[in-house]
Amino acid sequence: MKVSFLYGLRLKMTTIFFSILFSISSSLSLSDTVNILGLFPFSGPYADSGKLTDQGARIALEEVNYTINGKKIKYVTRDSETKAGPAARRAQEAIDTEGVKFIIGPWSSGVALAVTEVAKKNKVMYYFSGGTEDISGKKCHKYAFMWAANAWTAMDADLKIFKKANPNAKKIYLFVVDYAFGWTLQKYVESLAPKYGLEVVGVDRHPLGHREYSTFITKAMSKNPDAVYMINFGLDAISAVRQLNNFGFTPKKPVIMSWSSGFEELIQLDPAARENLIVGSNYYYTIDNPDNKKFVEAYKKKFKGVPPGYAGAAGYGLMKMTLLGMQKSGSTEPQKVITALEEHKGKNFVGDFEIRGRNHQTVRPFFVLQTKKKNDMKNEYDMAEVVDVSSTEQPKNINMCEDIGSF
Amino acid sequence: MIQNKYSFIALIIFLFVGPFLFPNATITEMLIFGIVAISTNIMLGYTGMLSFGQALFFGTSAYISGLMLLGGFPLFLAIPVATLGSFIISLFVGYFCVKREGLYFICLTFAFNQMFYFIAYVWTEVTGGEDGLVGVERPTYIDSQLTFYIFTAIMFLLAVLALYKIVTSPLGLIFKLIRENASRAEAIGYNVRYYKLISFSIASTFTGLAGSLYVLIHSMVPIDQIHWLKSGDIIFMTLFGGVGSFLGPLIGVVGYIWLSDTFSIIWARWPLIMGVIFAIVVLYFRGGMSELLENLFKKYKAISRKTEHEQDIKNTKLN
Numbered sequence: 232m233k234v235s236f237l238y239g240l241r242l243k244m245t246t247i248f249f250s251i252l253f254s255i256s257s258s259l260s261l262s263d264t265v266n267i268l269g270l271f272p273f274s275g276p277y278a279d280s281g282k283l284t285d286q287g288a289r290i291a292l293e294e295v296n297y298t299i300n301g302k303k304i305k306y307v308t309r310d311s312e313t314k315a316g317p318a319a320r321r322a323q324e325a326i327d328t329e330g331v332k333f334i335i336g337p338w339s340s341g342v343a344l345a346v347t348e349v350a351k352k353n354k355v356m357y358y359f360s361g362g363t364e365d366i367s368g369k370k371c372h373k374y375a376f377m378w379a380a381n382a383w384t385a386m387d388a389d390l391k392i393f394k395k396a397n398p399n400a401k402k403i404y405l406f407v408v409d410y411a412f413g414w415t416l417q418k419y420v421e422s423l424a425p426k427y428g429l430e431v432v433g434v435d436r437h438p439l440g441h442r443e444y445s446t447f448i449t450k451a452m453s454k455n456p457d458a459v460y461m462i463n464f465g466l467d468a469i470s471a472v473r474q475l476n477n478f479g480f481t482p483k484k485p486v487i488m489s490w491s492s493g494f495e496e497l498i499q500l501d502p503a504a505r506e507n508l509i510v511g512s513n514y515y516y517t518i519d520n521p522d523n524k525k526f527v528e529a530y531k532k533k534f535k536g537v538p539p540g541y542a543g544a545a546g547y548g549l550m551k552m553t554l555l556g557m558q559k560s561g562s563t564e565p566q567k568v569i570t571a572l573e574e575h576k577g578k579n580f581v582g583d584f585e586i587r588g589r590n591h592q593t594v595r596p597f598f599v600l601q602t603k604k605k606n607d608m609k610n611e612y613d614m615a616e617v618v619d620v621s622s623t624e625q626p627k628n629i630n631m632c633e634d635i636g637s638f
Numbered sequence: 639m640i641q642n643k644y645s646f647i648a649l650i651i652f653l654f655v656g657p658f659l660f661p662n663a664t665i666t667e668m669l670i671f672g673i674v675a676i677s678t679n680i681m682l683g684y685t686g687m688l689s690f691g692q693a694l695f696f697g698t699s700a701y702i703s704g705l706m707l708l709g710g711f712p713l714f715l716a717i718p719v720a721t722l723g724s725f726i727i728s729l730f731v732g733y734f735c736v737k738r739e740g741l742y743f744i745c746l747t748f749a750f751n752q753m754f755y756f757i758a759y760v761w762t763e764v765t766g767g768e769d770g771l772v773g774v775e776r777p778t779y780i781d782s783q784l785t786f787y788i789f790t791a792i793m794f795l796l797a798v799l800a801l802y803k804i805v806t807s808p809l810g811l812i813f814k815l816i817r818e819n820a821s822r823a824e825a826i827g828y829n830v831r832y833y834k835l836i837s838f839s840i841a842s843t844f845t846g847l848a849g850s851l852y853v854l855i856h857s858m859v860p861i862d863q864i865h866w867l868k869s870g871d872i873i874f875m876t877l878f879g880g881v882g883s884f885l886g887p888l889i890g891v892v893g894y895i896w897l898s899d900t901f902s903i904i905w906a907r908w909p910l911i912m913g914v915i916f917a918i919v920v921l922y923f924r925g926g927m928s929e930l931l932e933n934l935f936k937k938y939k940a941i942s943r944k945t946e947h948e949q950d951i952k953n954t955k956l957n
Binding site: 282411 | 662663667759760767768769855857858899902903909
């Protein structure tokens with residue numbers, strides 16, 4: 232009896248000792264550092280952009296010397312592989328083992344929607360940028376934010392600026408990548424075109440990863456449009472631009488790359504092939520403000536004089552927004568940071584922005600570029616100039632975020 | 639038999655120790671893919687059929703389970719219905735696939751996989767398309783990571799026991815016979831095509847069971863879980879672990895997930911390392927990691943036996 236009592240007591244004491252030790256170490260680590268996860272595609276189809284995005288995020292951290300509100304920032308990265316399954320698993324793993332409280336990560340909508348579920352379940356803040364409108368649309372929730380301009384804003388900007396530059400244009404022909412995001416953009420273009428006196432005279436949908444556009448091009452040319460309006464991305468868009476040039480559509484008539492990475496895509500095209508392109512993008516390195524100049528200089532130092540494209544800018548922008556929330560709230564607790572960001576108005580390297588509290592969309596400028604002729608280029612990276620900027624917000628009645636919910 | 643006993647003891651220990659070795663979500667995923675790999679081995683290792691279409695059953699079942707849970711059906715109905723769905727689809731797909739052998743069989747499984755993938759891809763209203771099926775909530779009784787792990791571990795154990803029963807039954811022997819010599823099996827009266835279909839269905843049904851559990855890990859079904867590349871991963875994991883032993887594929891799953899997660903933190907080009915490891919395993923350890931571990935175990939036993947023997951001689955001399 233005595234033995235079992237002593238044994239029980241010893242067991243209890245041991246448990247209490249380890250509990251205290253654990254809680255002390257936990258609270259120490261919580262009070263000392265804030266852990267941020269960069270979830271980027273280091274392998275898979277967007278592997279080339281992962282490193283660039285990561286470096287962009289690091290520049291933002293270097294600016295604050297890896298400290299915020301008196302705490303050290305522990306920045307960890309994981310490979311999303313541009314696959315939702317591994318991305319969600321690694322995000323969860325980083326939350327469990329590294330104590331991550333904030334996640335940033337751009338690109339694929341599938342990955343974003345998987346990670347947004349992880350963020351919601353674990354009450355972790357997630358700032359995203361890329362090709363989906365669901366983060367600030369029908370899948371919105373309190374823990375997720377969207378950095379890229381809203382898809383509606385982008386399409387409105389492309390059409391508005393195209394019409395401004397080509398007042399006589401009346402007809403456009405659409406190439407659309409055949410999946411959900413492509414369909415959404417098509418829907419927006421079809422509804423917005425009449426507003427700018429434009430008619431959609433034809434639409435061709437193609438699968439993701441399509442490389443052969445000759446049949447679409449001949450079909451499009453037979454309708455004699457004033458421009459081909461492309462709702463496709465990456466290599467799909469690059470291949471289509473090359474072939475439109477081979478068929479003689481450009482440079483005679485313009486081609487609109489409506490949702491482009493800008494720099495990353497243009498650099499892959501020969502100057503002759505990219506003549507007379509109108510390019511809609513969330514970022515271009517010549518944006519004329521001191522914050523952007525500072526970022527571009529820091530980035531060029533890291534990459535032997537190569538200016539940043541959308542990938543680097545997204546990493547930088549996402550990290551800047553996360554840090555901004557921490558600075559403004561004076562806290563590193565996700566809920567306080569989120570509250571501080573809601574309805575925040577400010578100015579940063581892309582220009583004036585606001586963060587909508589009702590759907591967590593960053594209302595920010597979307598840039599429309601005009602490519603330069605070879606003779607007008609000052610250097611190999613001087614491929615385009617920003618001709619106009621638009622930040623017209625998506626009308627409230629067509630935003631799918633009905634209720635952002637609570638913490 | 640004794641070896642199997644040791645393996646099962648090791649498995650039980652692994653189930654208890656696993657959550658302390660790996661993050662909860664990771665170990666849970668390992669068990670789910672463990673069911674997939676062990677069941678795939680019934681077809682691959684025991685019957686000698688290489689299928690590049692297992693993601694079809696994994697993904698389809700995950701979608702069925704996810705949709706039922708979203709529709710308000712209880713989990714204990716969603717899992718059996720999704721598994722049954724996989725079974726029915728496997729009979730349909732398998733009926734056509736087992737008509738051919740070798741390369742043509744592989745091509746057919748691949749073709750069916752891609753067919754289902756494109757259905758999931760374009761049927762956005764139901765599957766979520768490219769974005770996947772999201773927002774599937776776990777029932778409250780398995781909401782915490784630990785309770786969900788326990789639930790998955792129980793399901794895993796039941797599935798493993800059922801599969802073990804199958805491979806040690808006369809049916810398992812017929813599968814082996816078909817693998818060794820299909821013509822002879824036919825000659826002594828077995829309907830090879832029929833038994834191949836059974837093997838295909840068993841593997842696919844259990845893969846479907848795993849798929850119905852997978853939806854609960856991150857409350858979603860990503861579209862890549864039904865892509866043929868996932869089928870490739872399943873084959874890779876099974877071969878990596880070893881098709882020669884019953885639990886070998888589980889070692890492959892644990893090794894593959896752990897190595898890929900670890901290397902991906904160390905070096906961005908980690909798939910290169912995985913490729914080298916896979917090449918080494920295929921070239922030098924045809925029986926996979928399980929063979930390697932078995933050889934090490936045998937070597938250790940031989941050394942300890944030798945040491946014991948030397949000690950005995952020493953003691954005898956001293957006496």
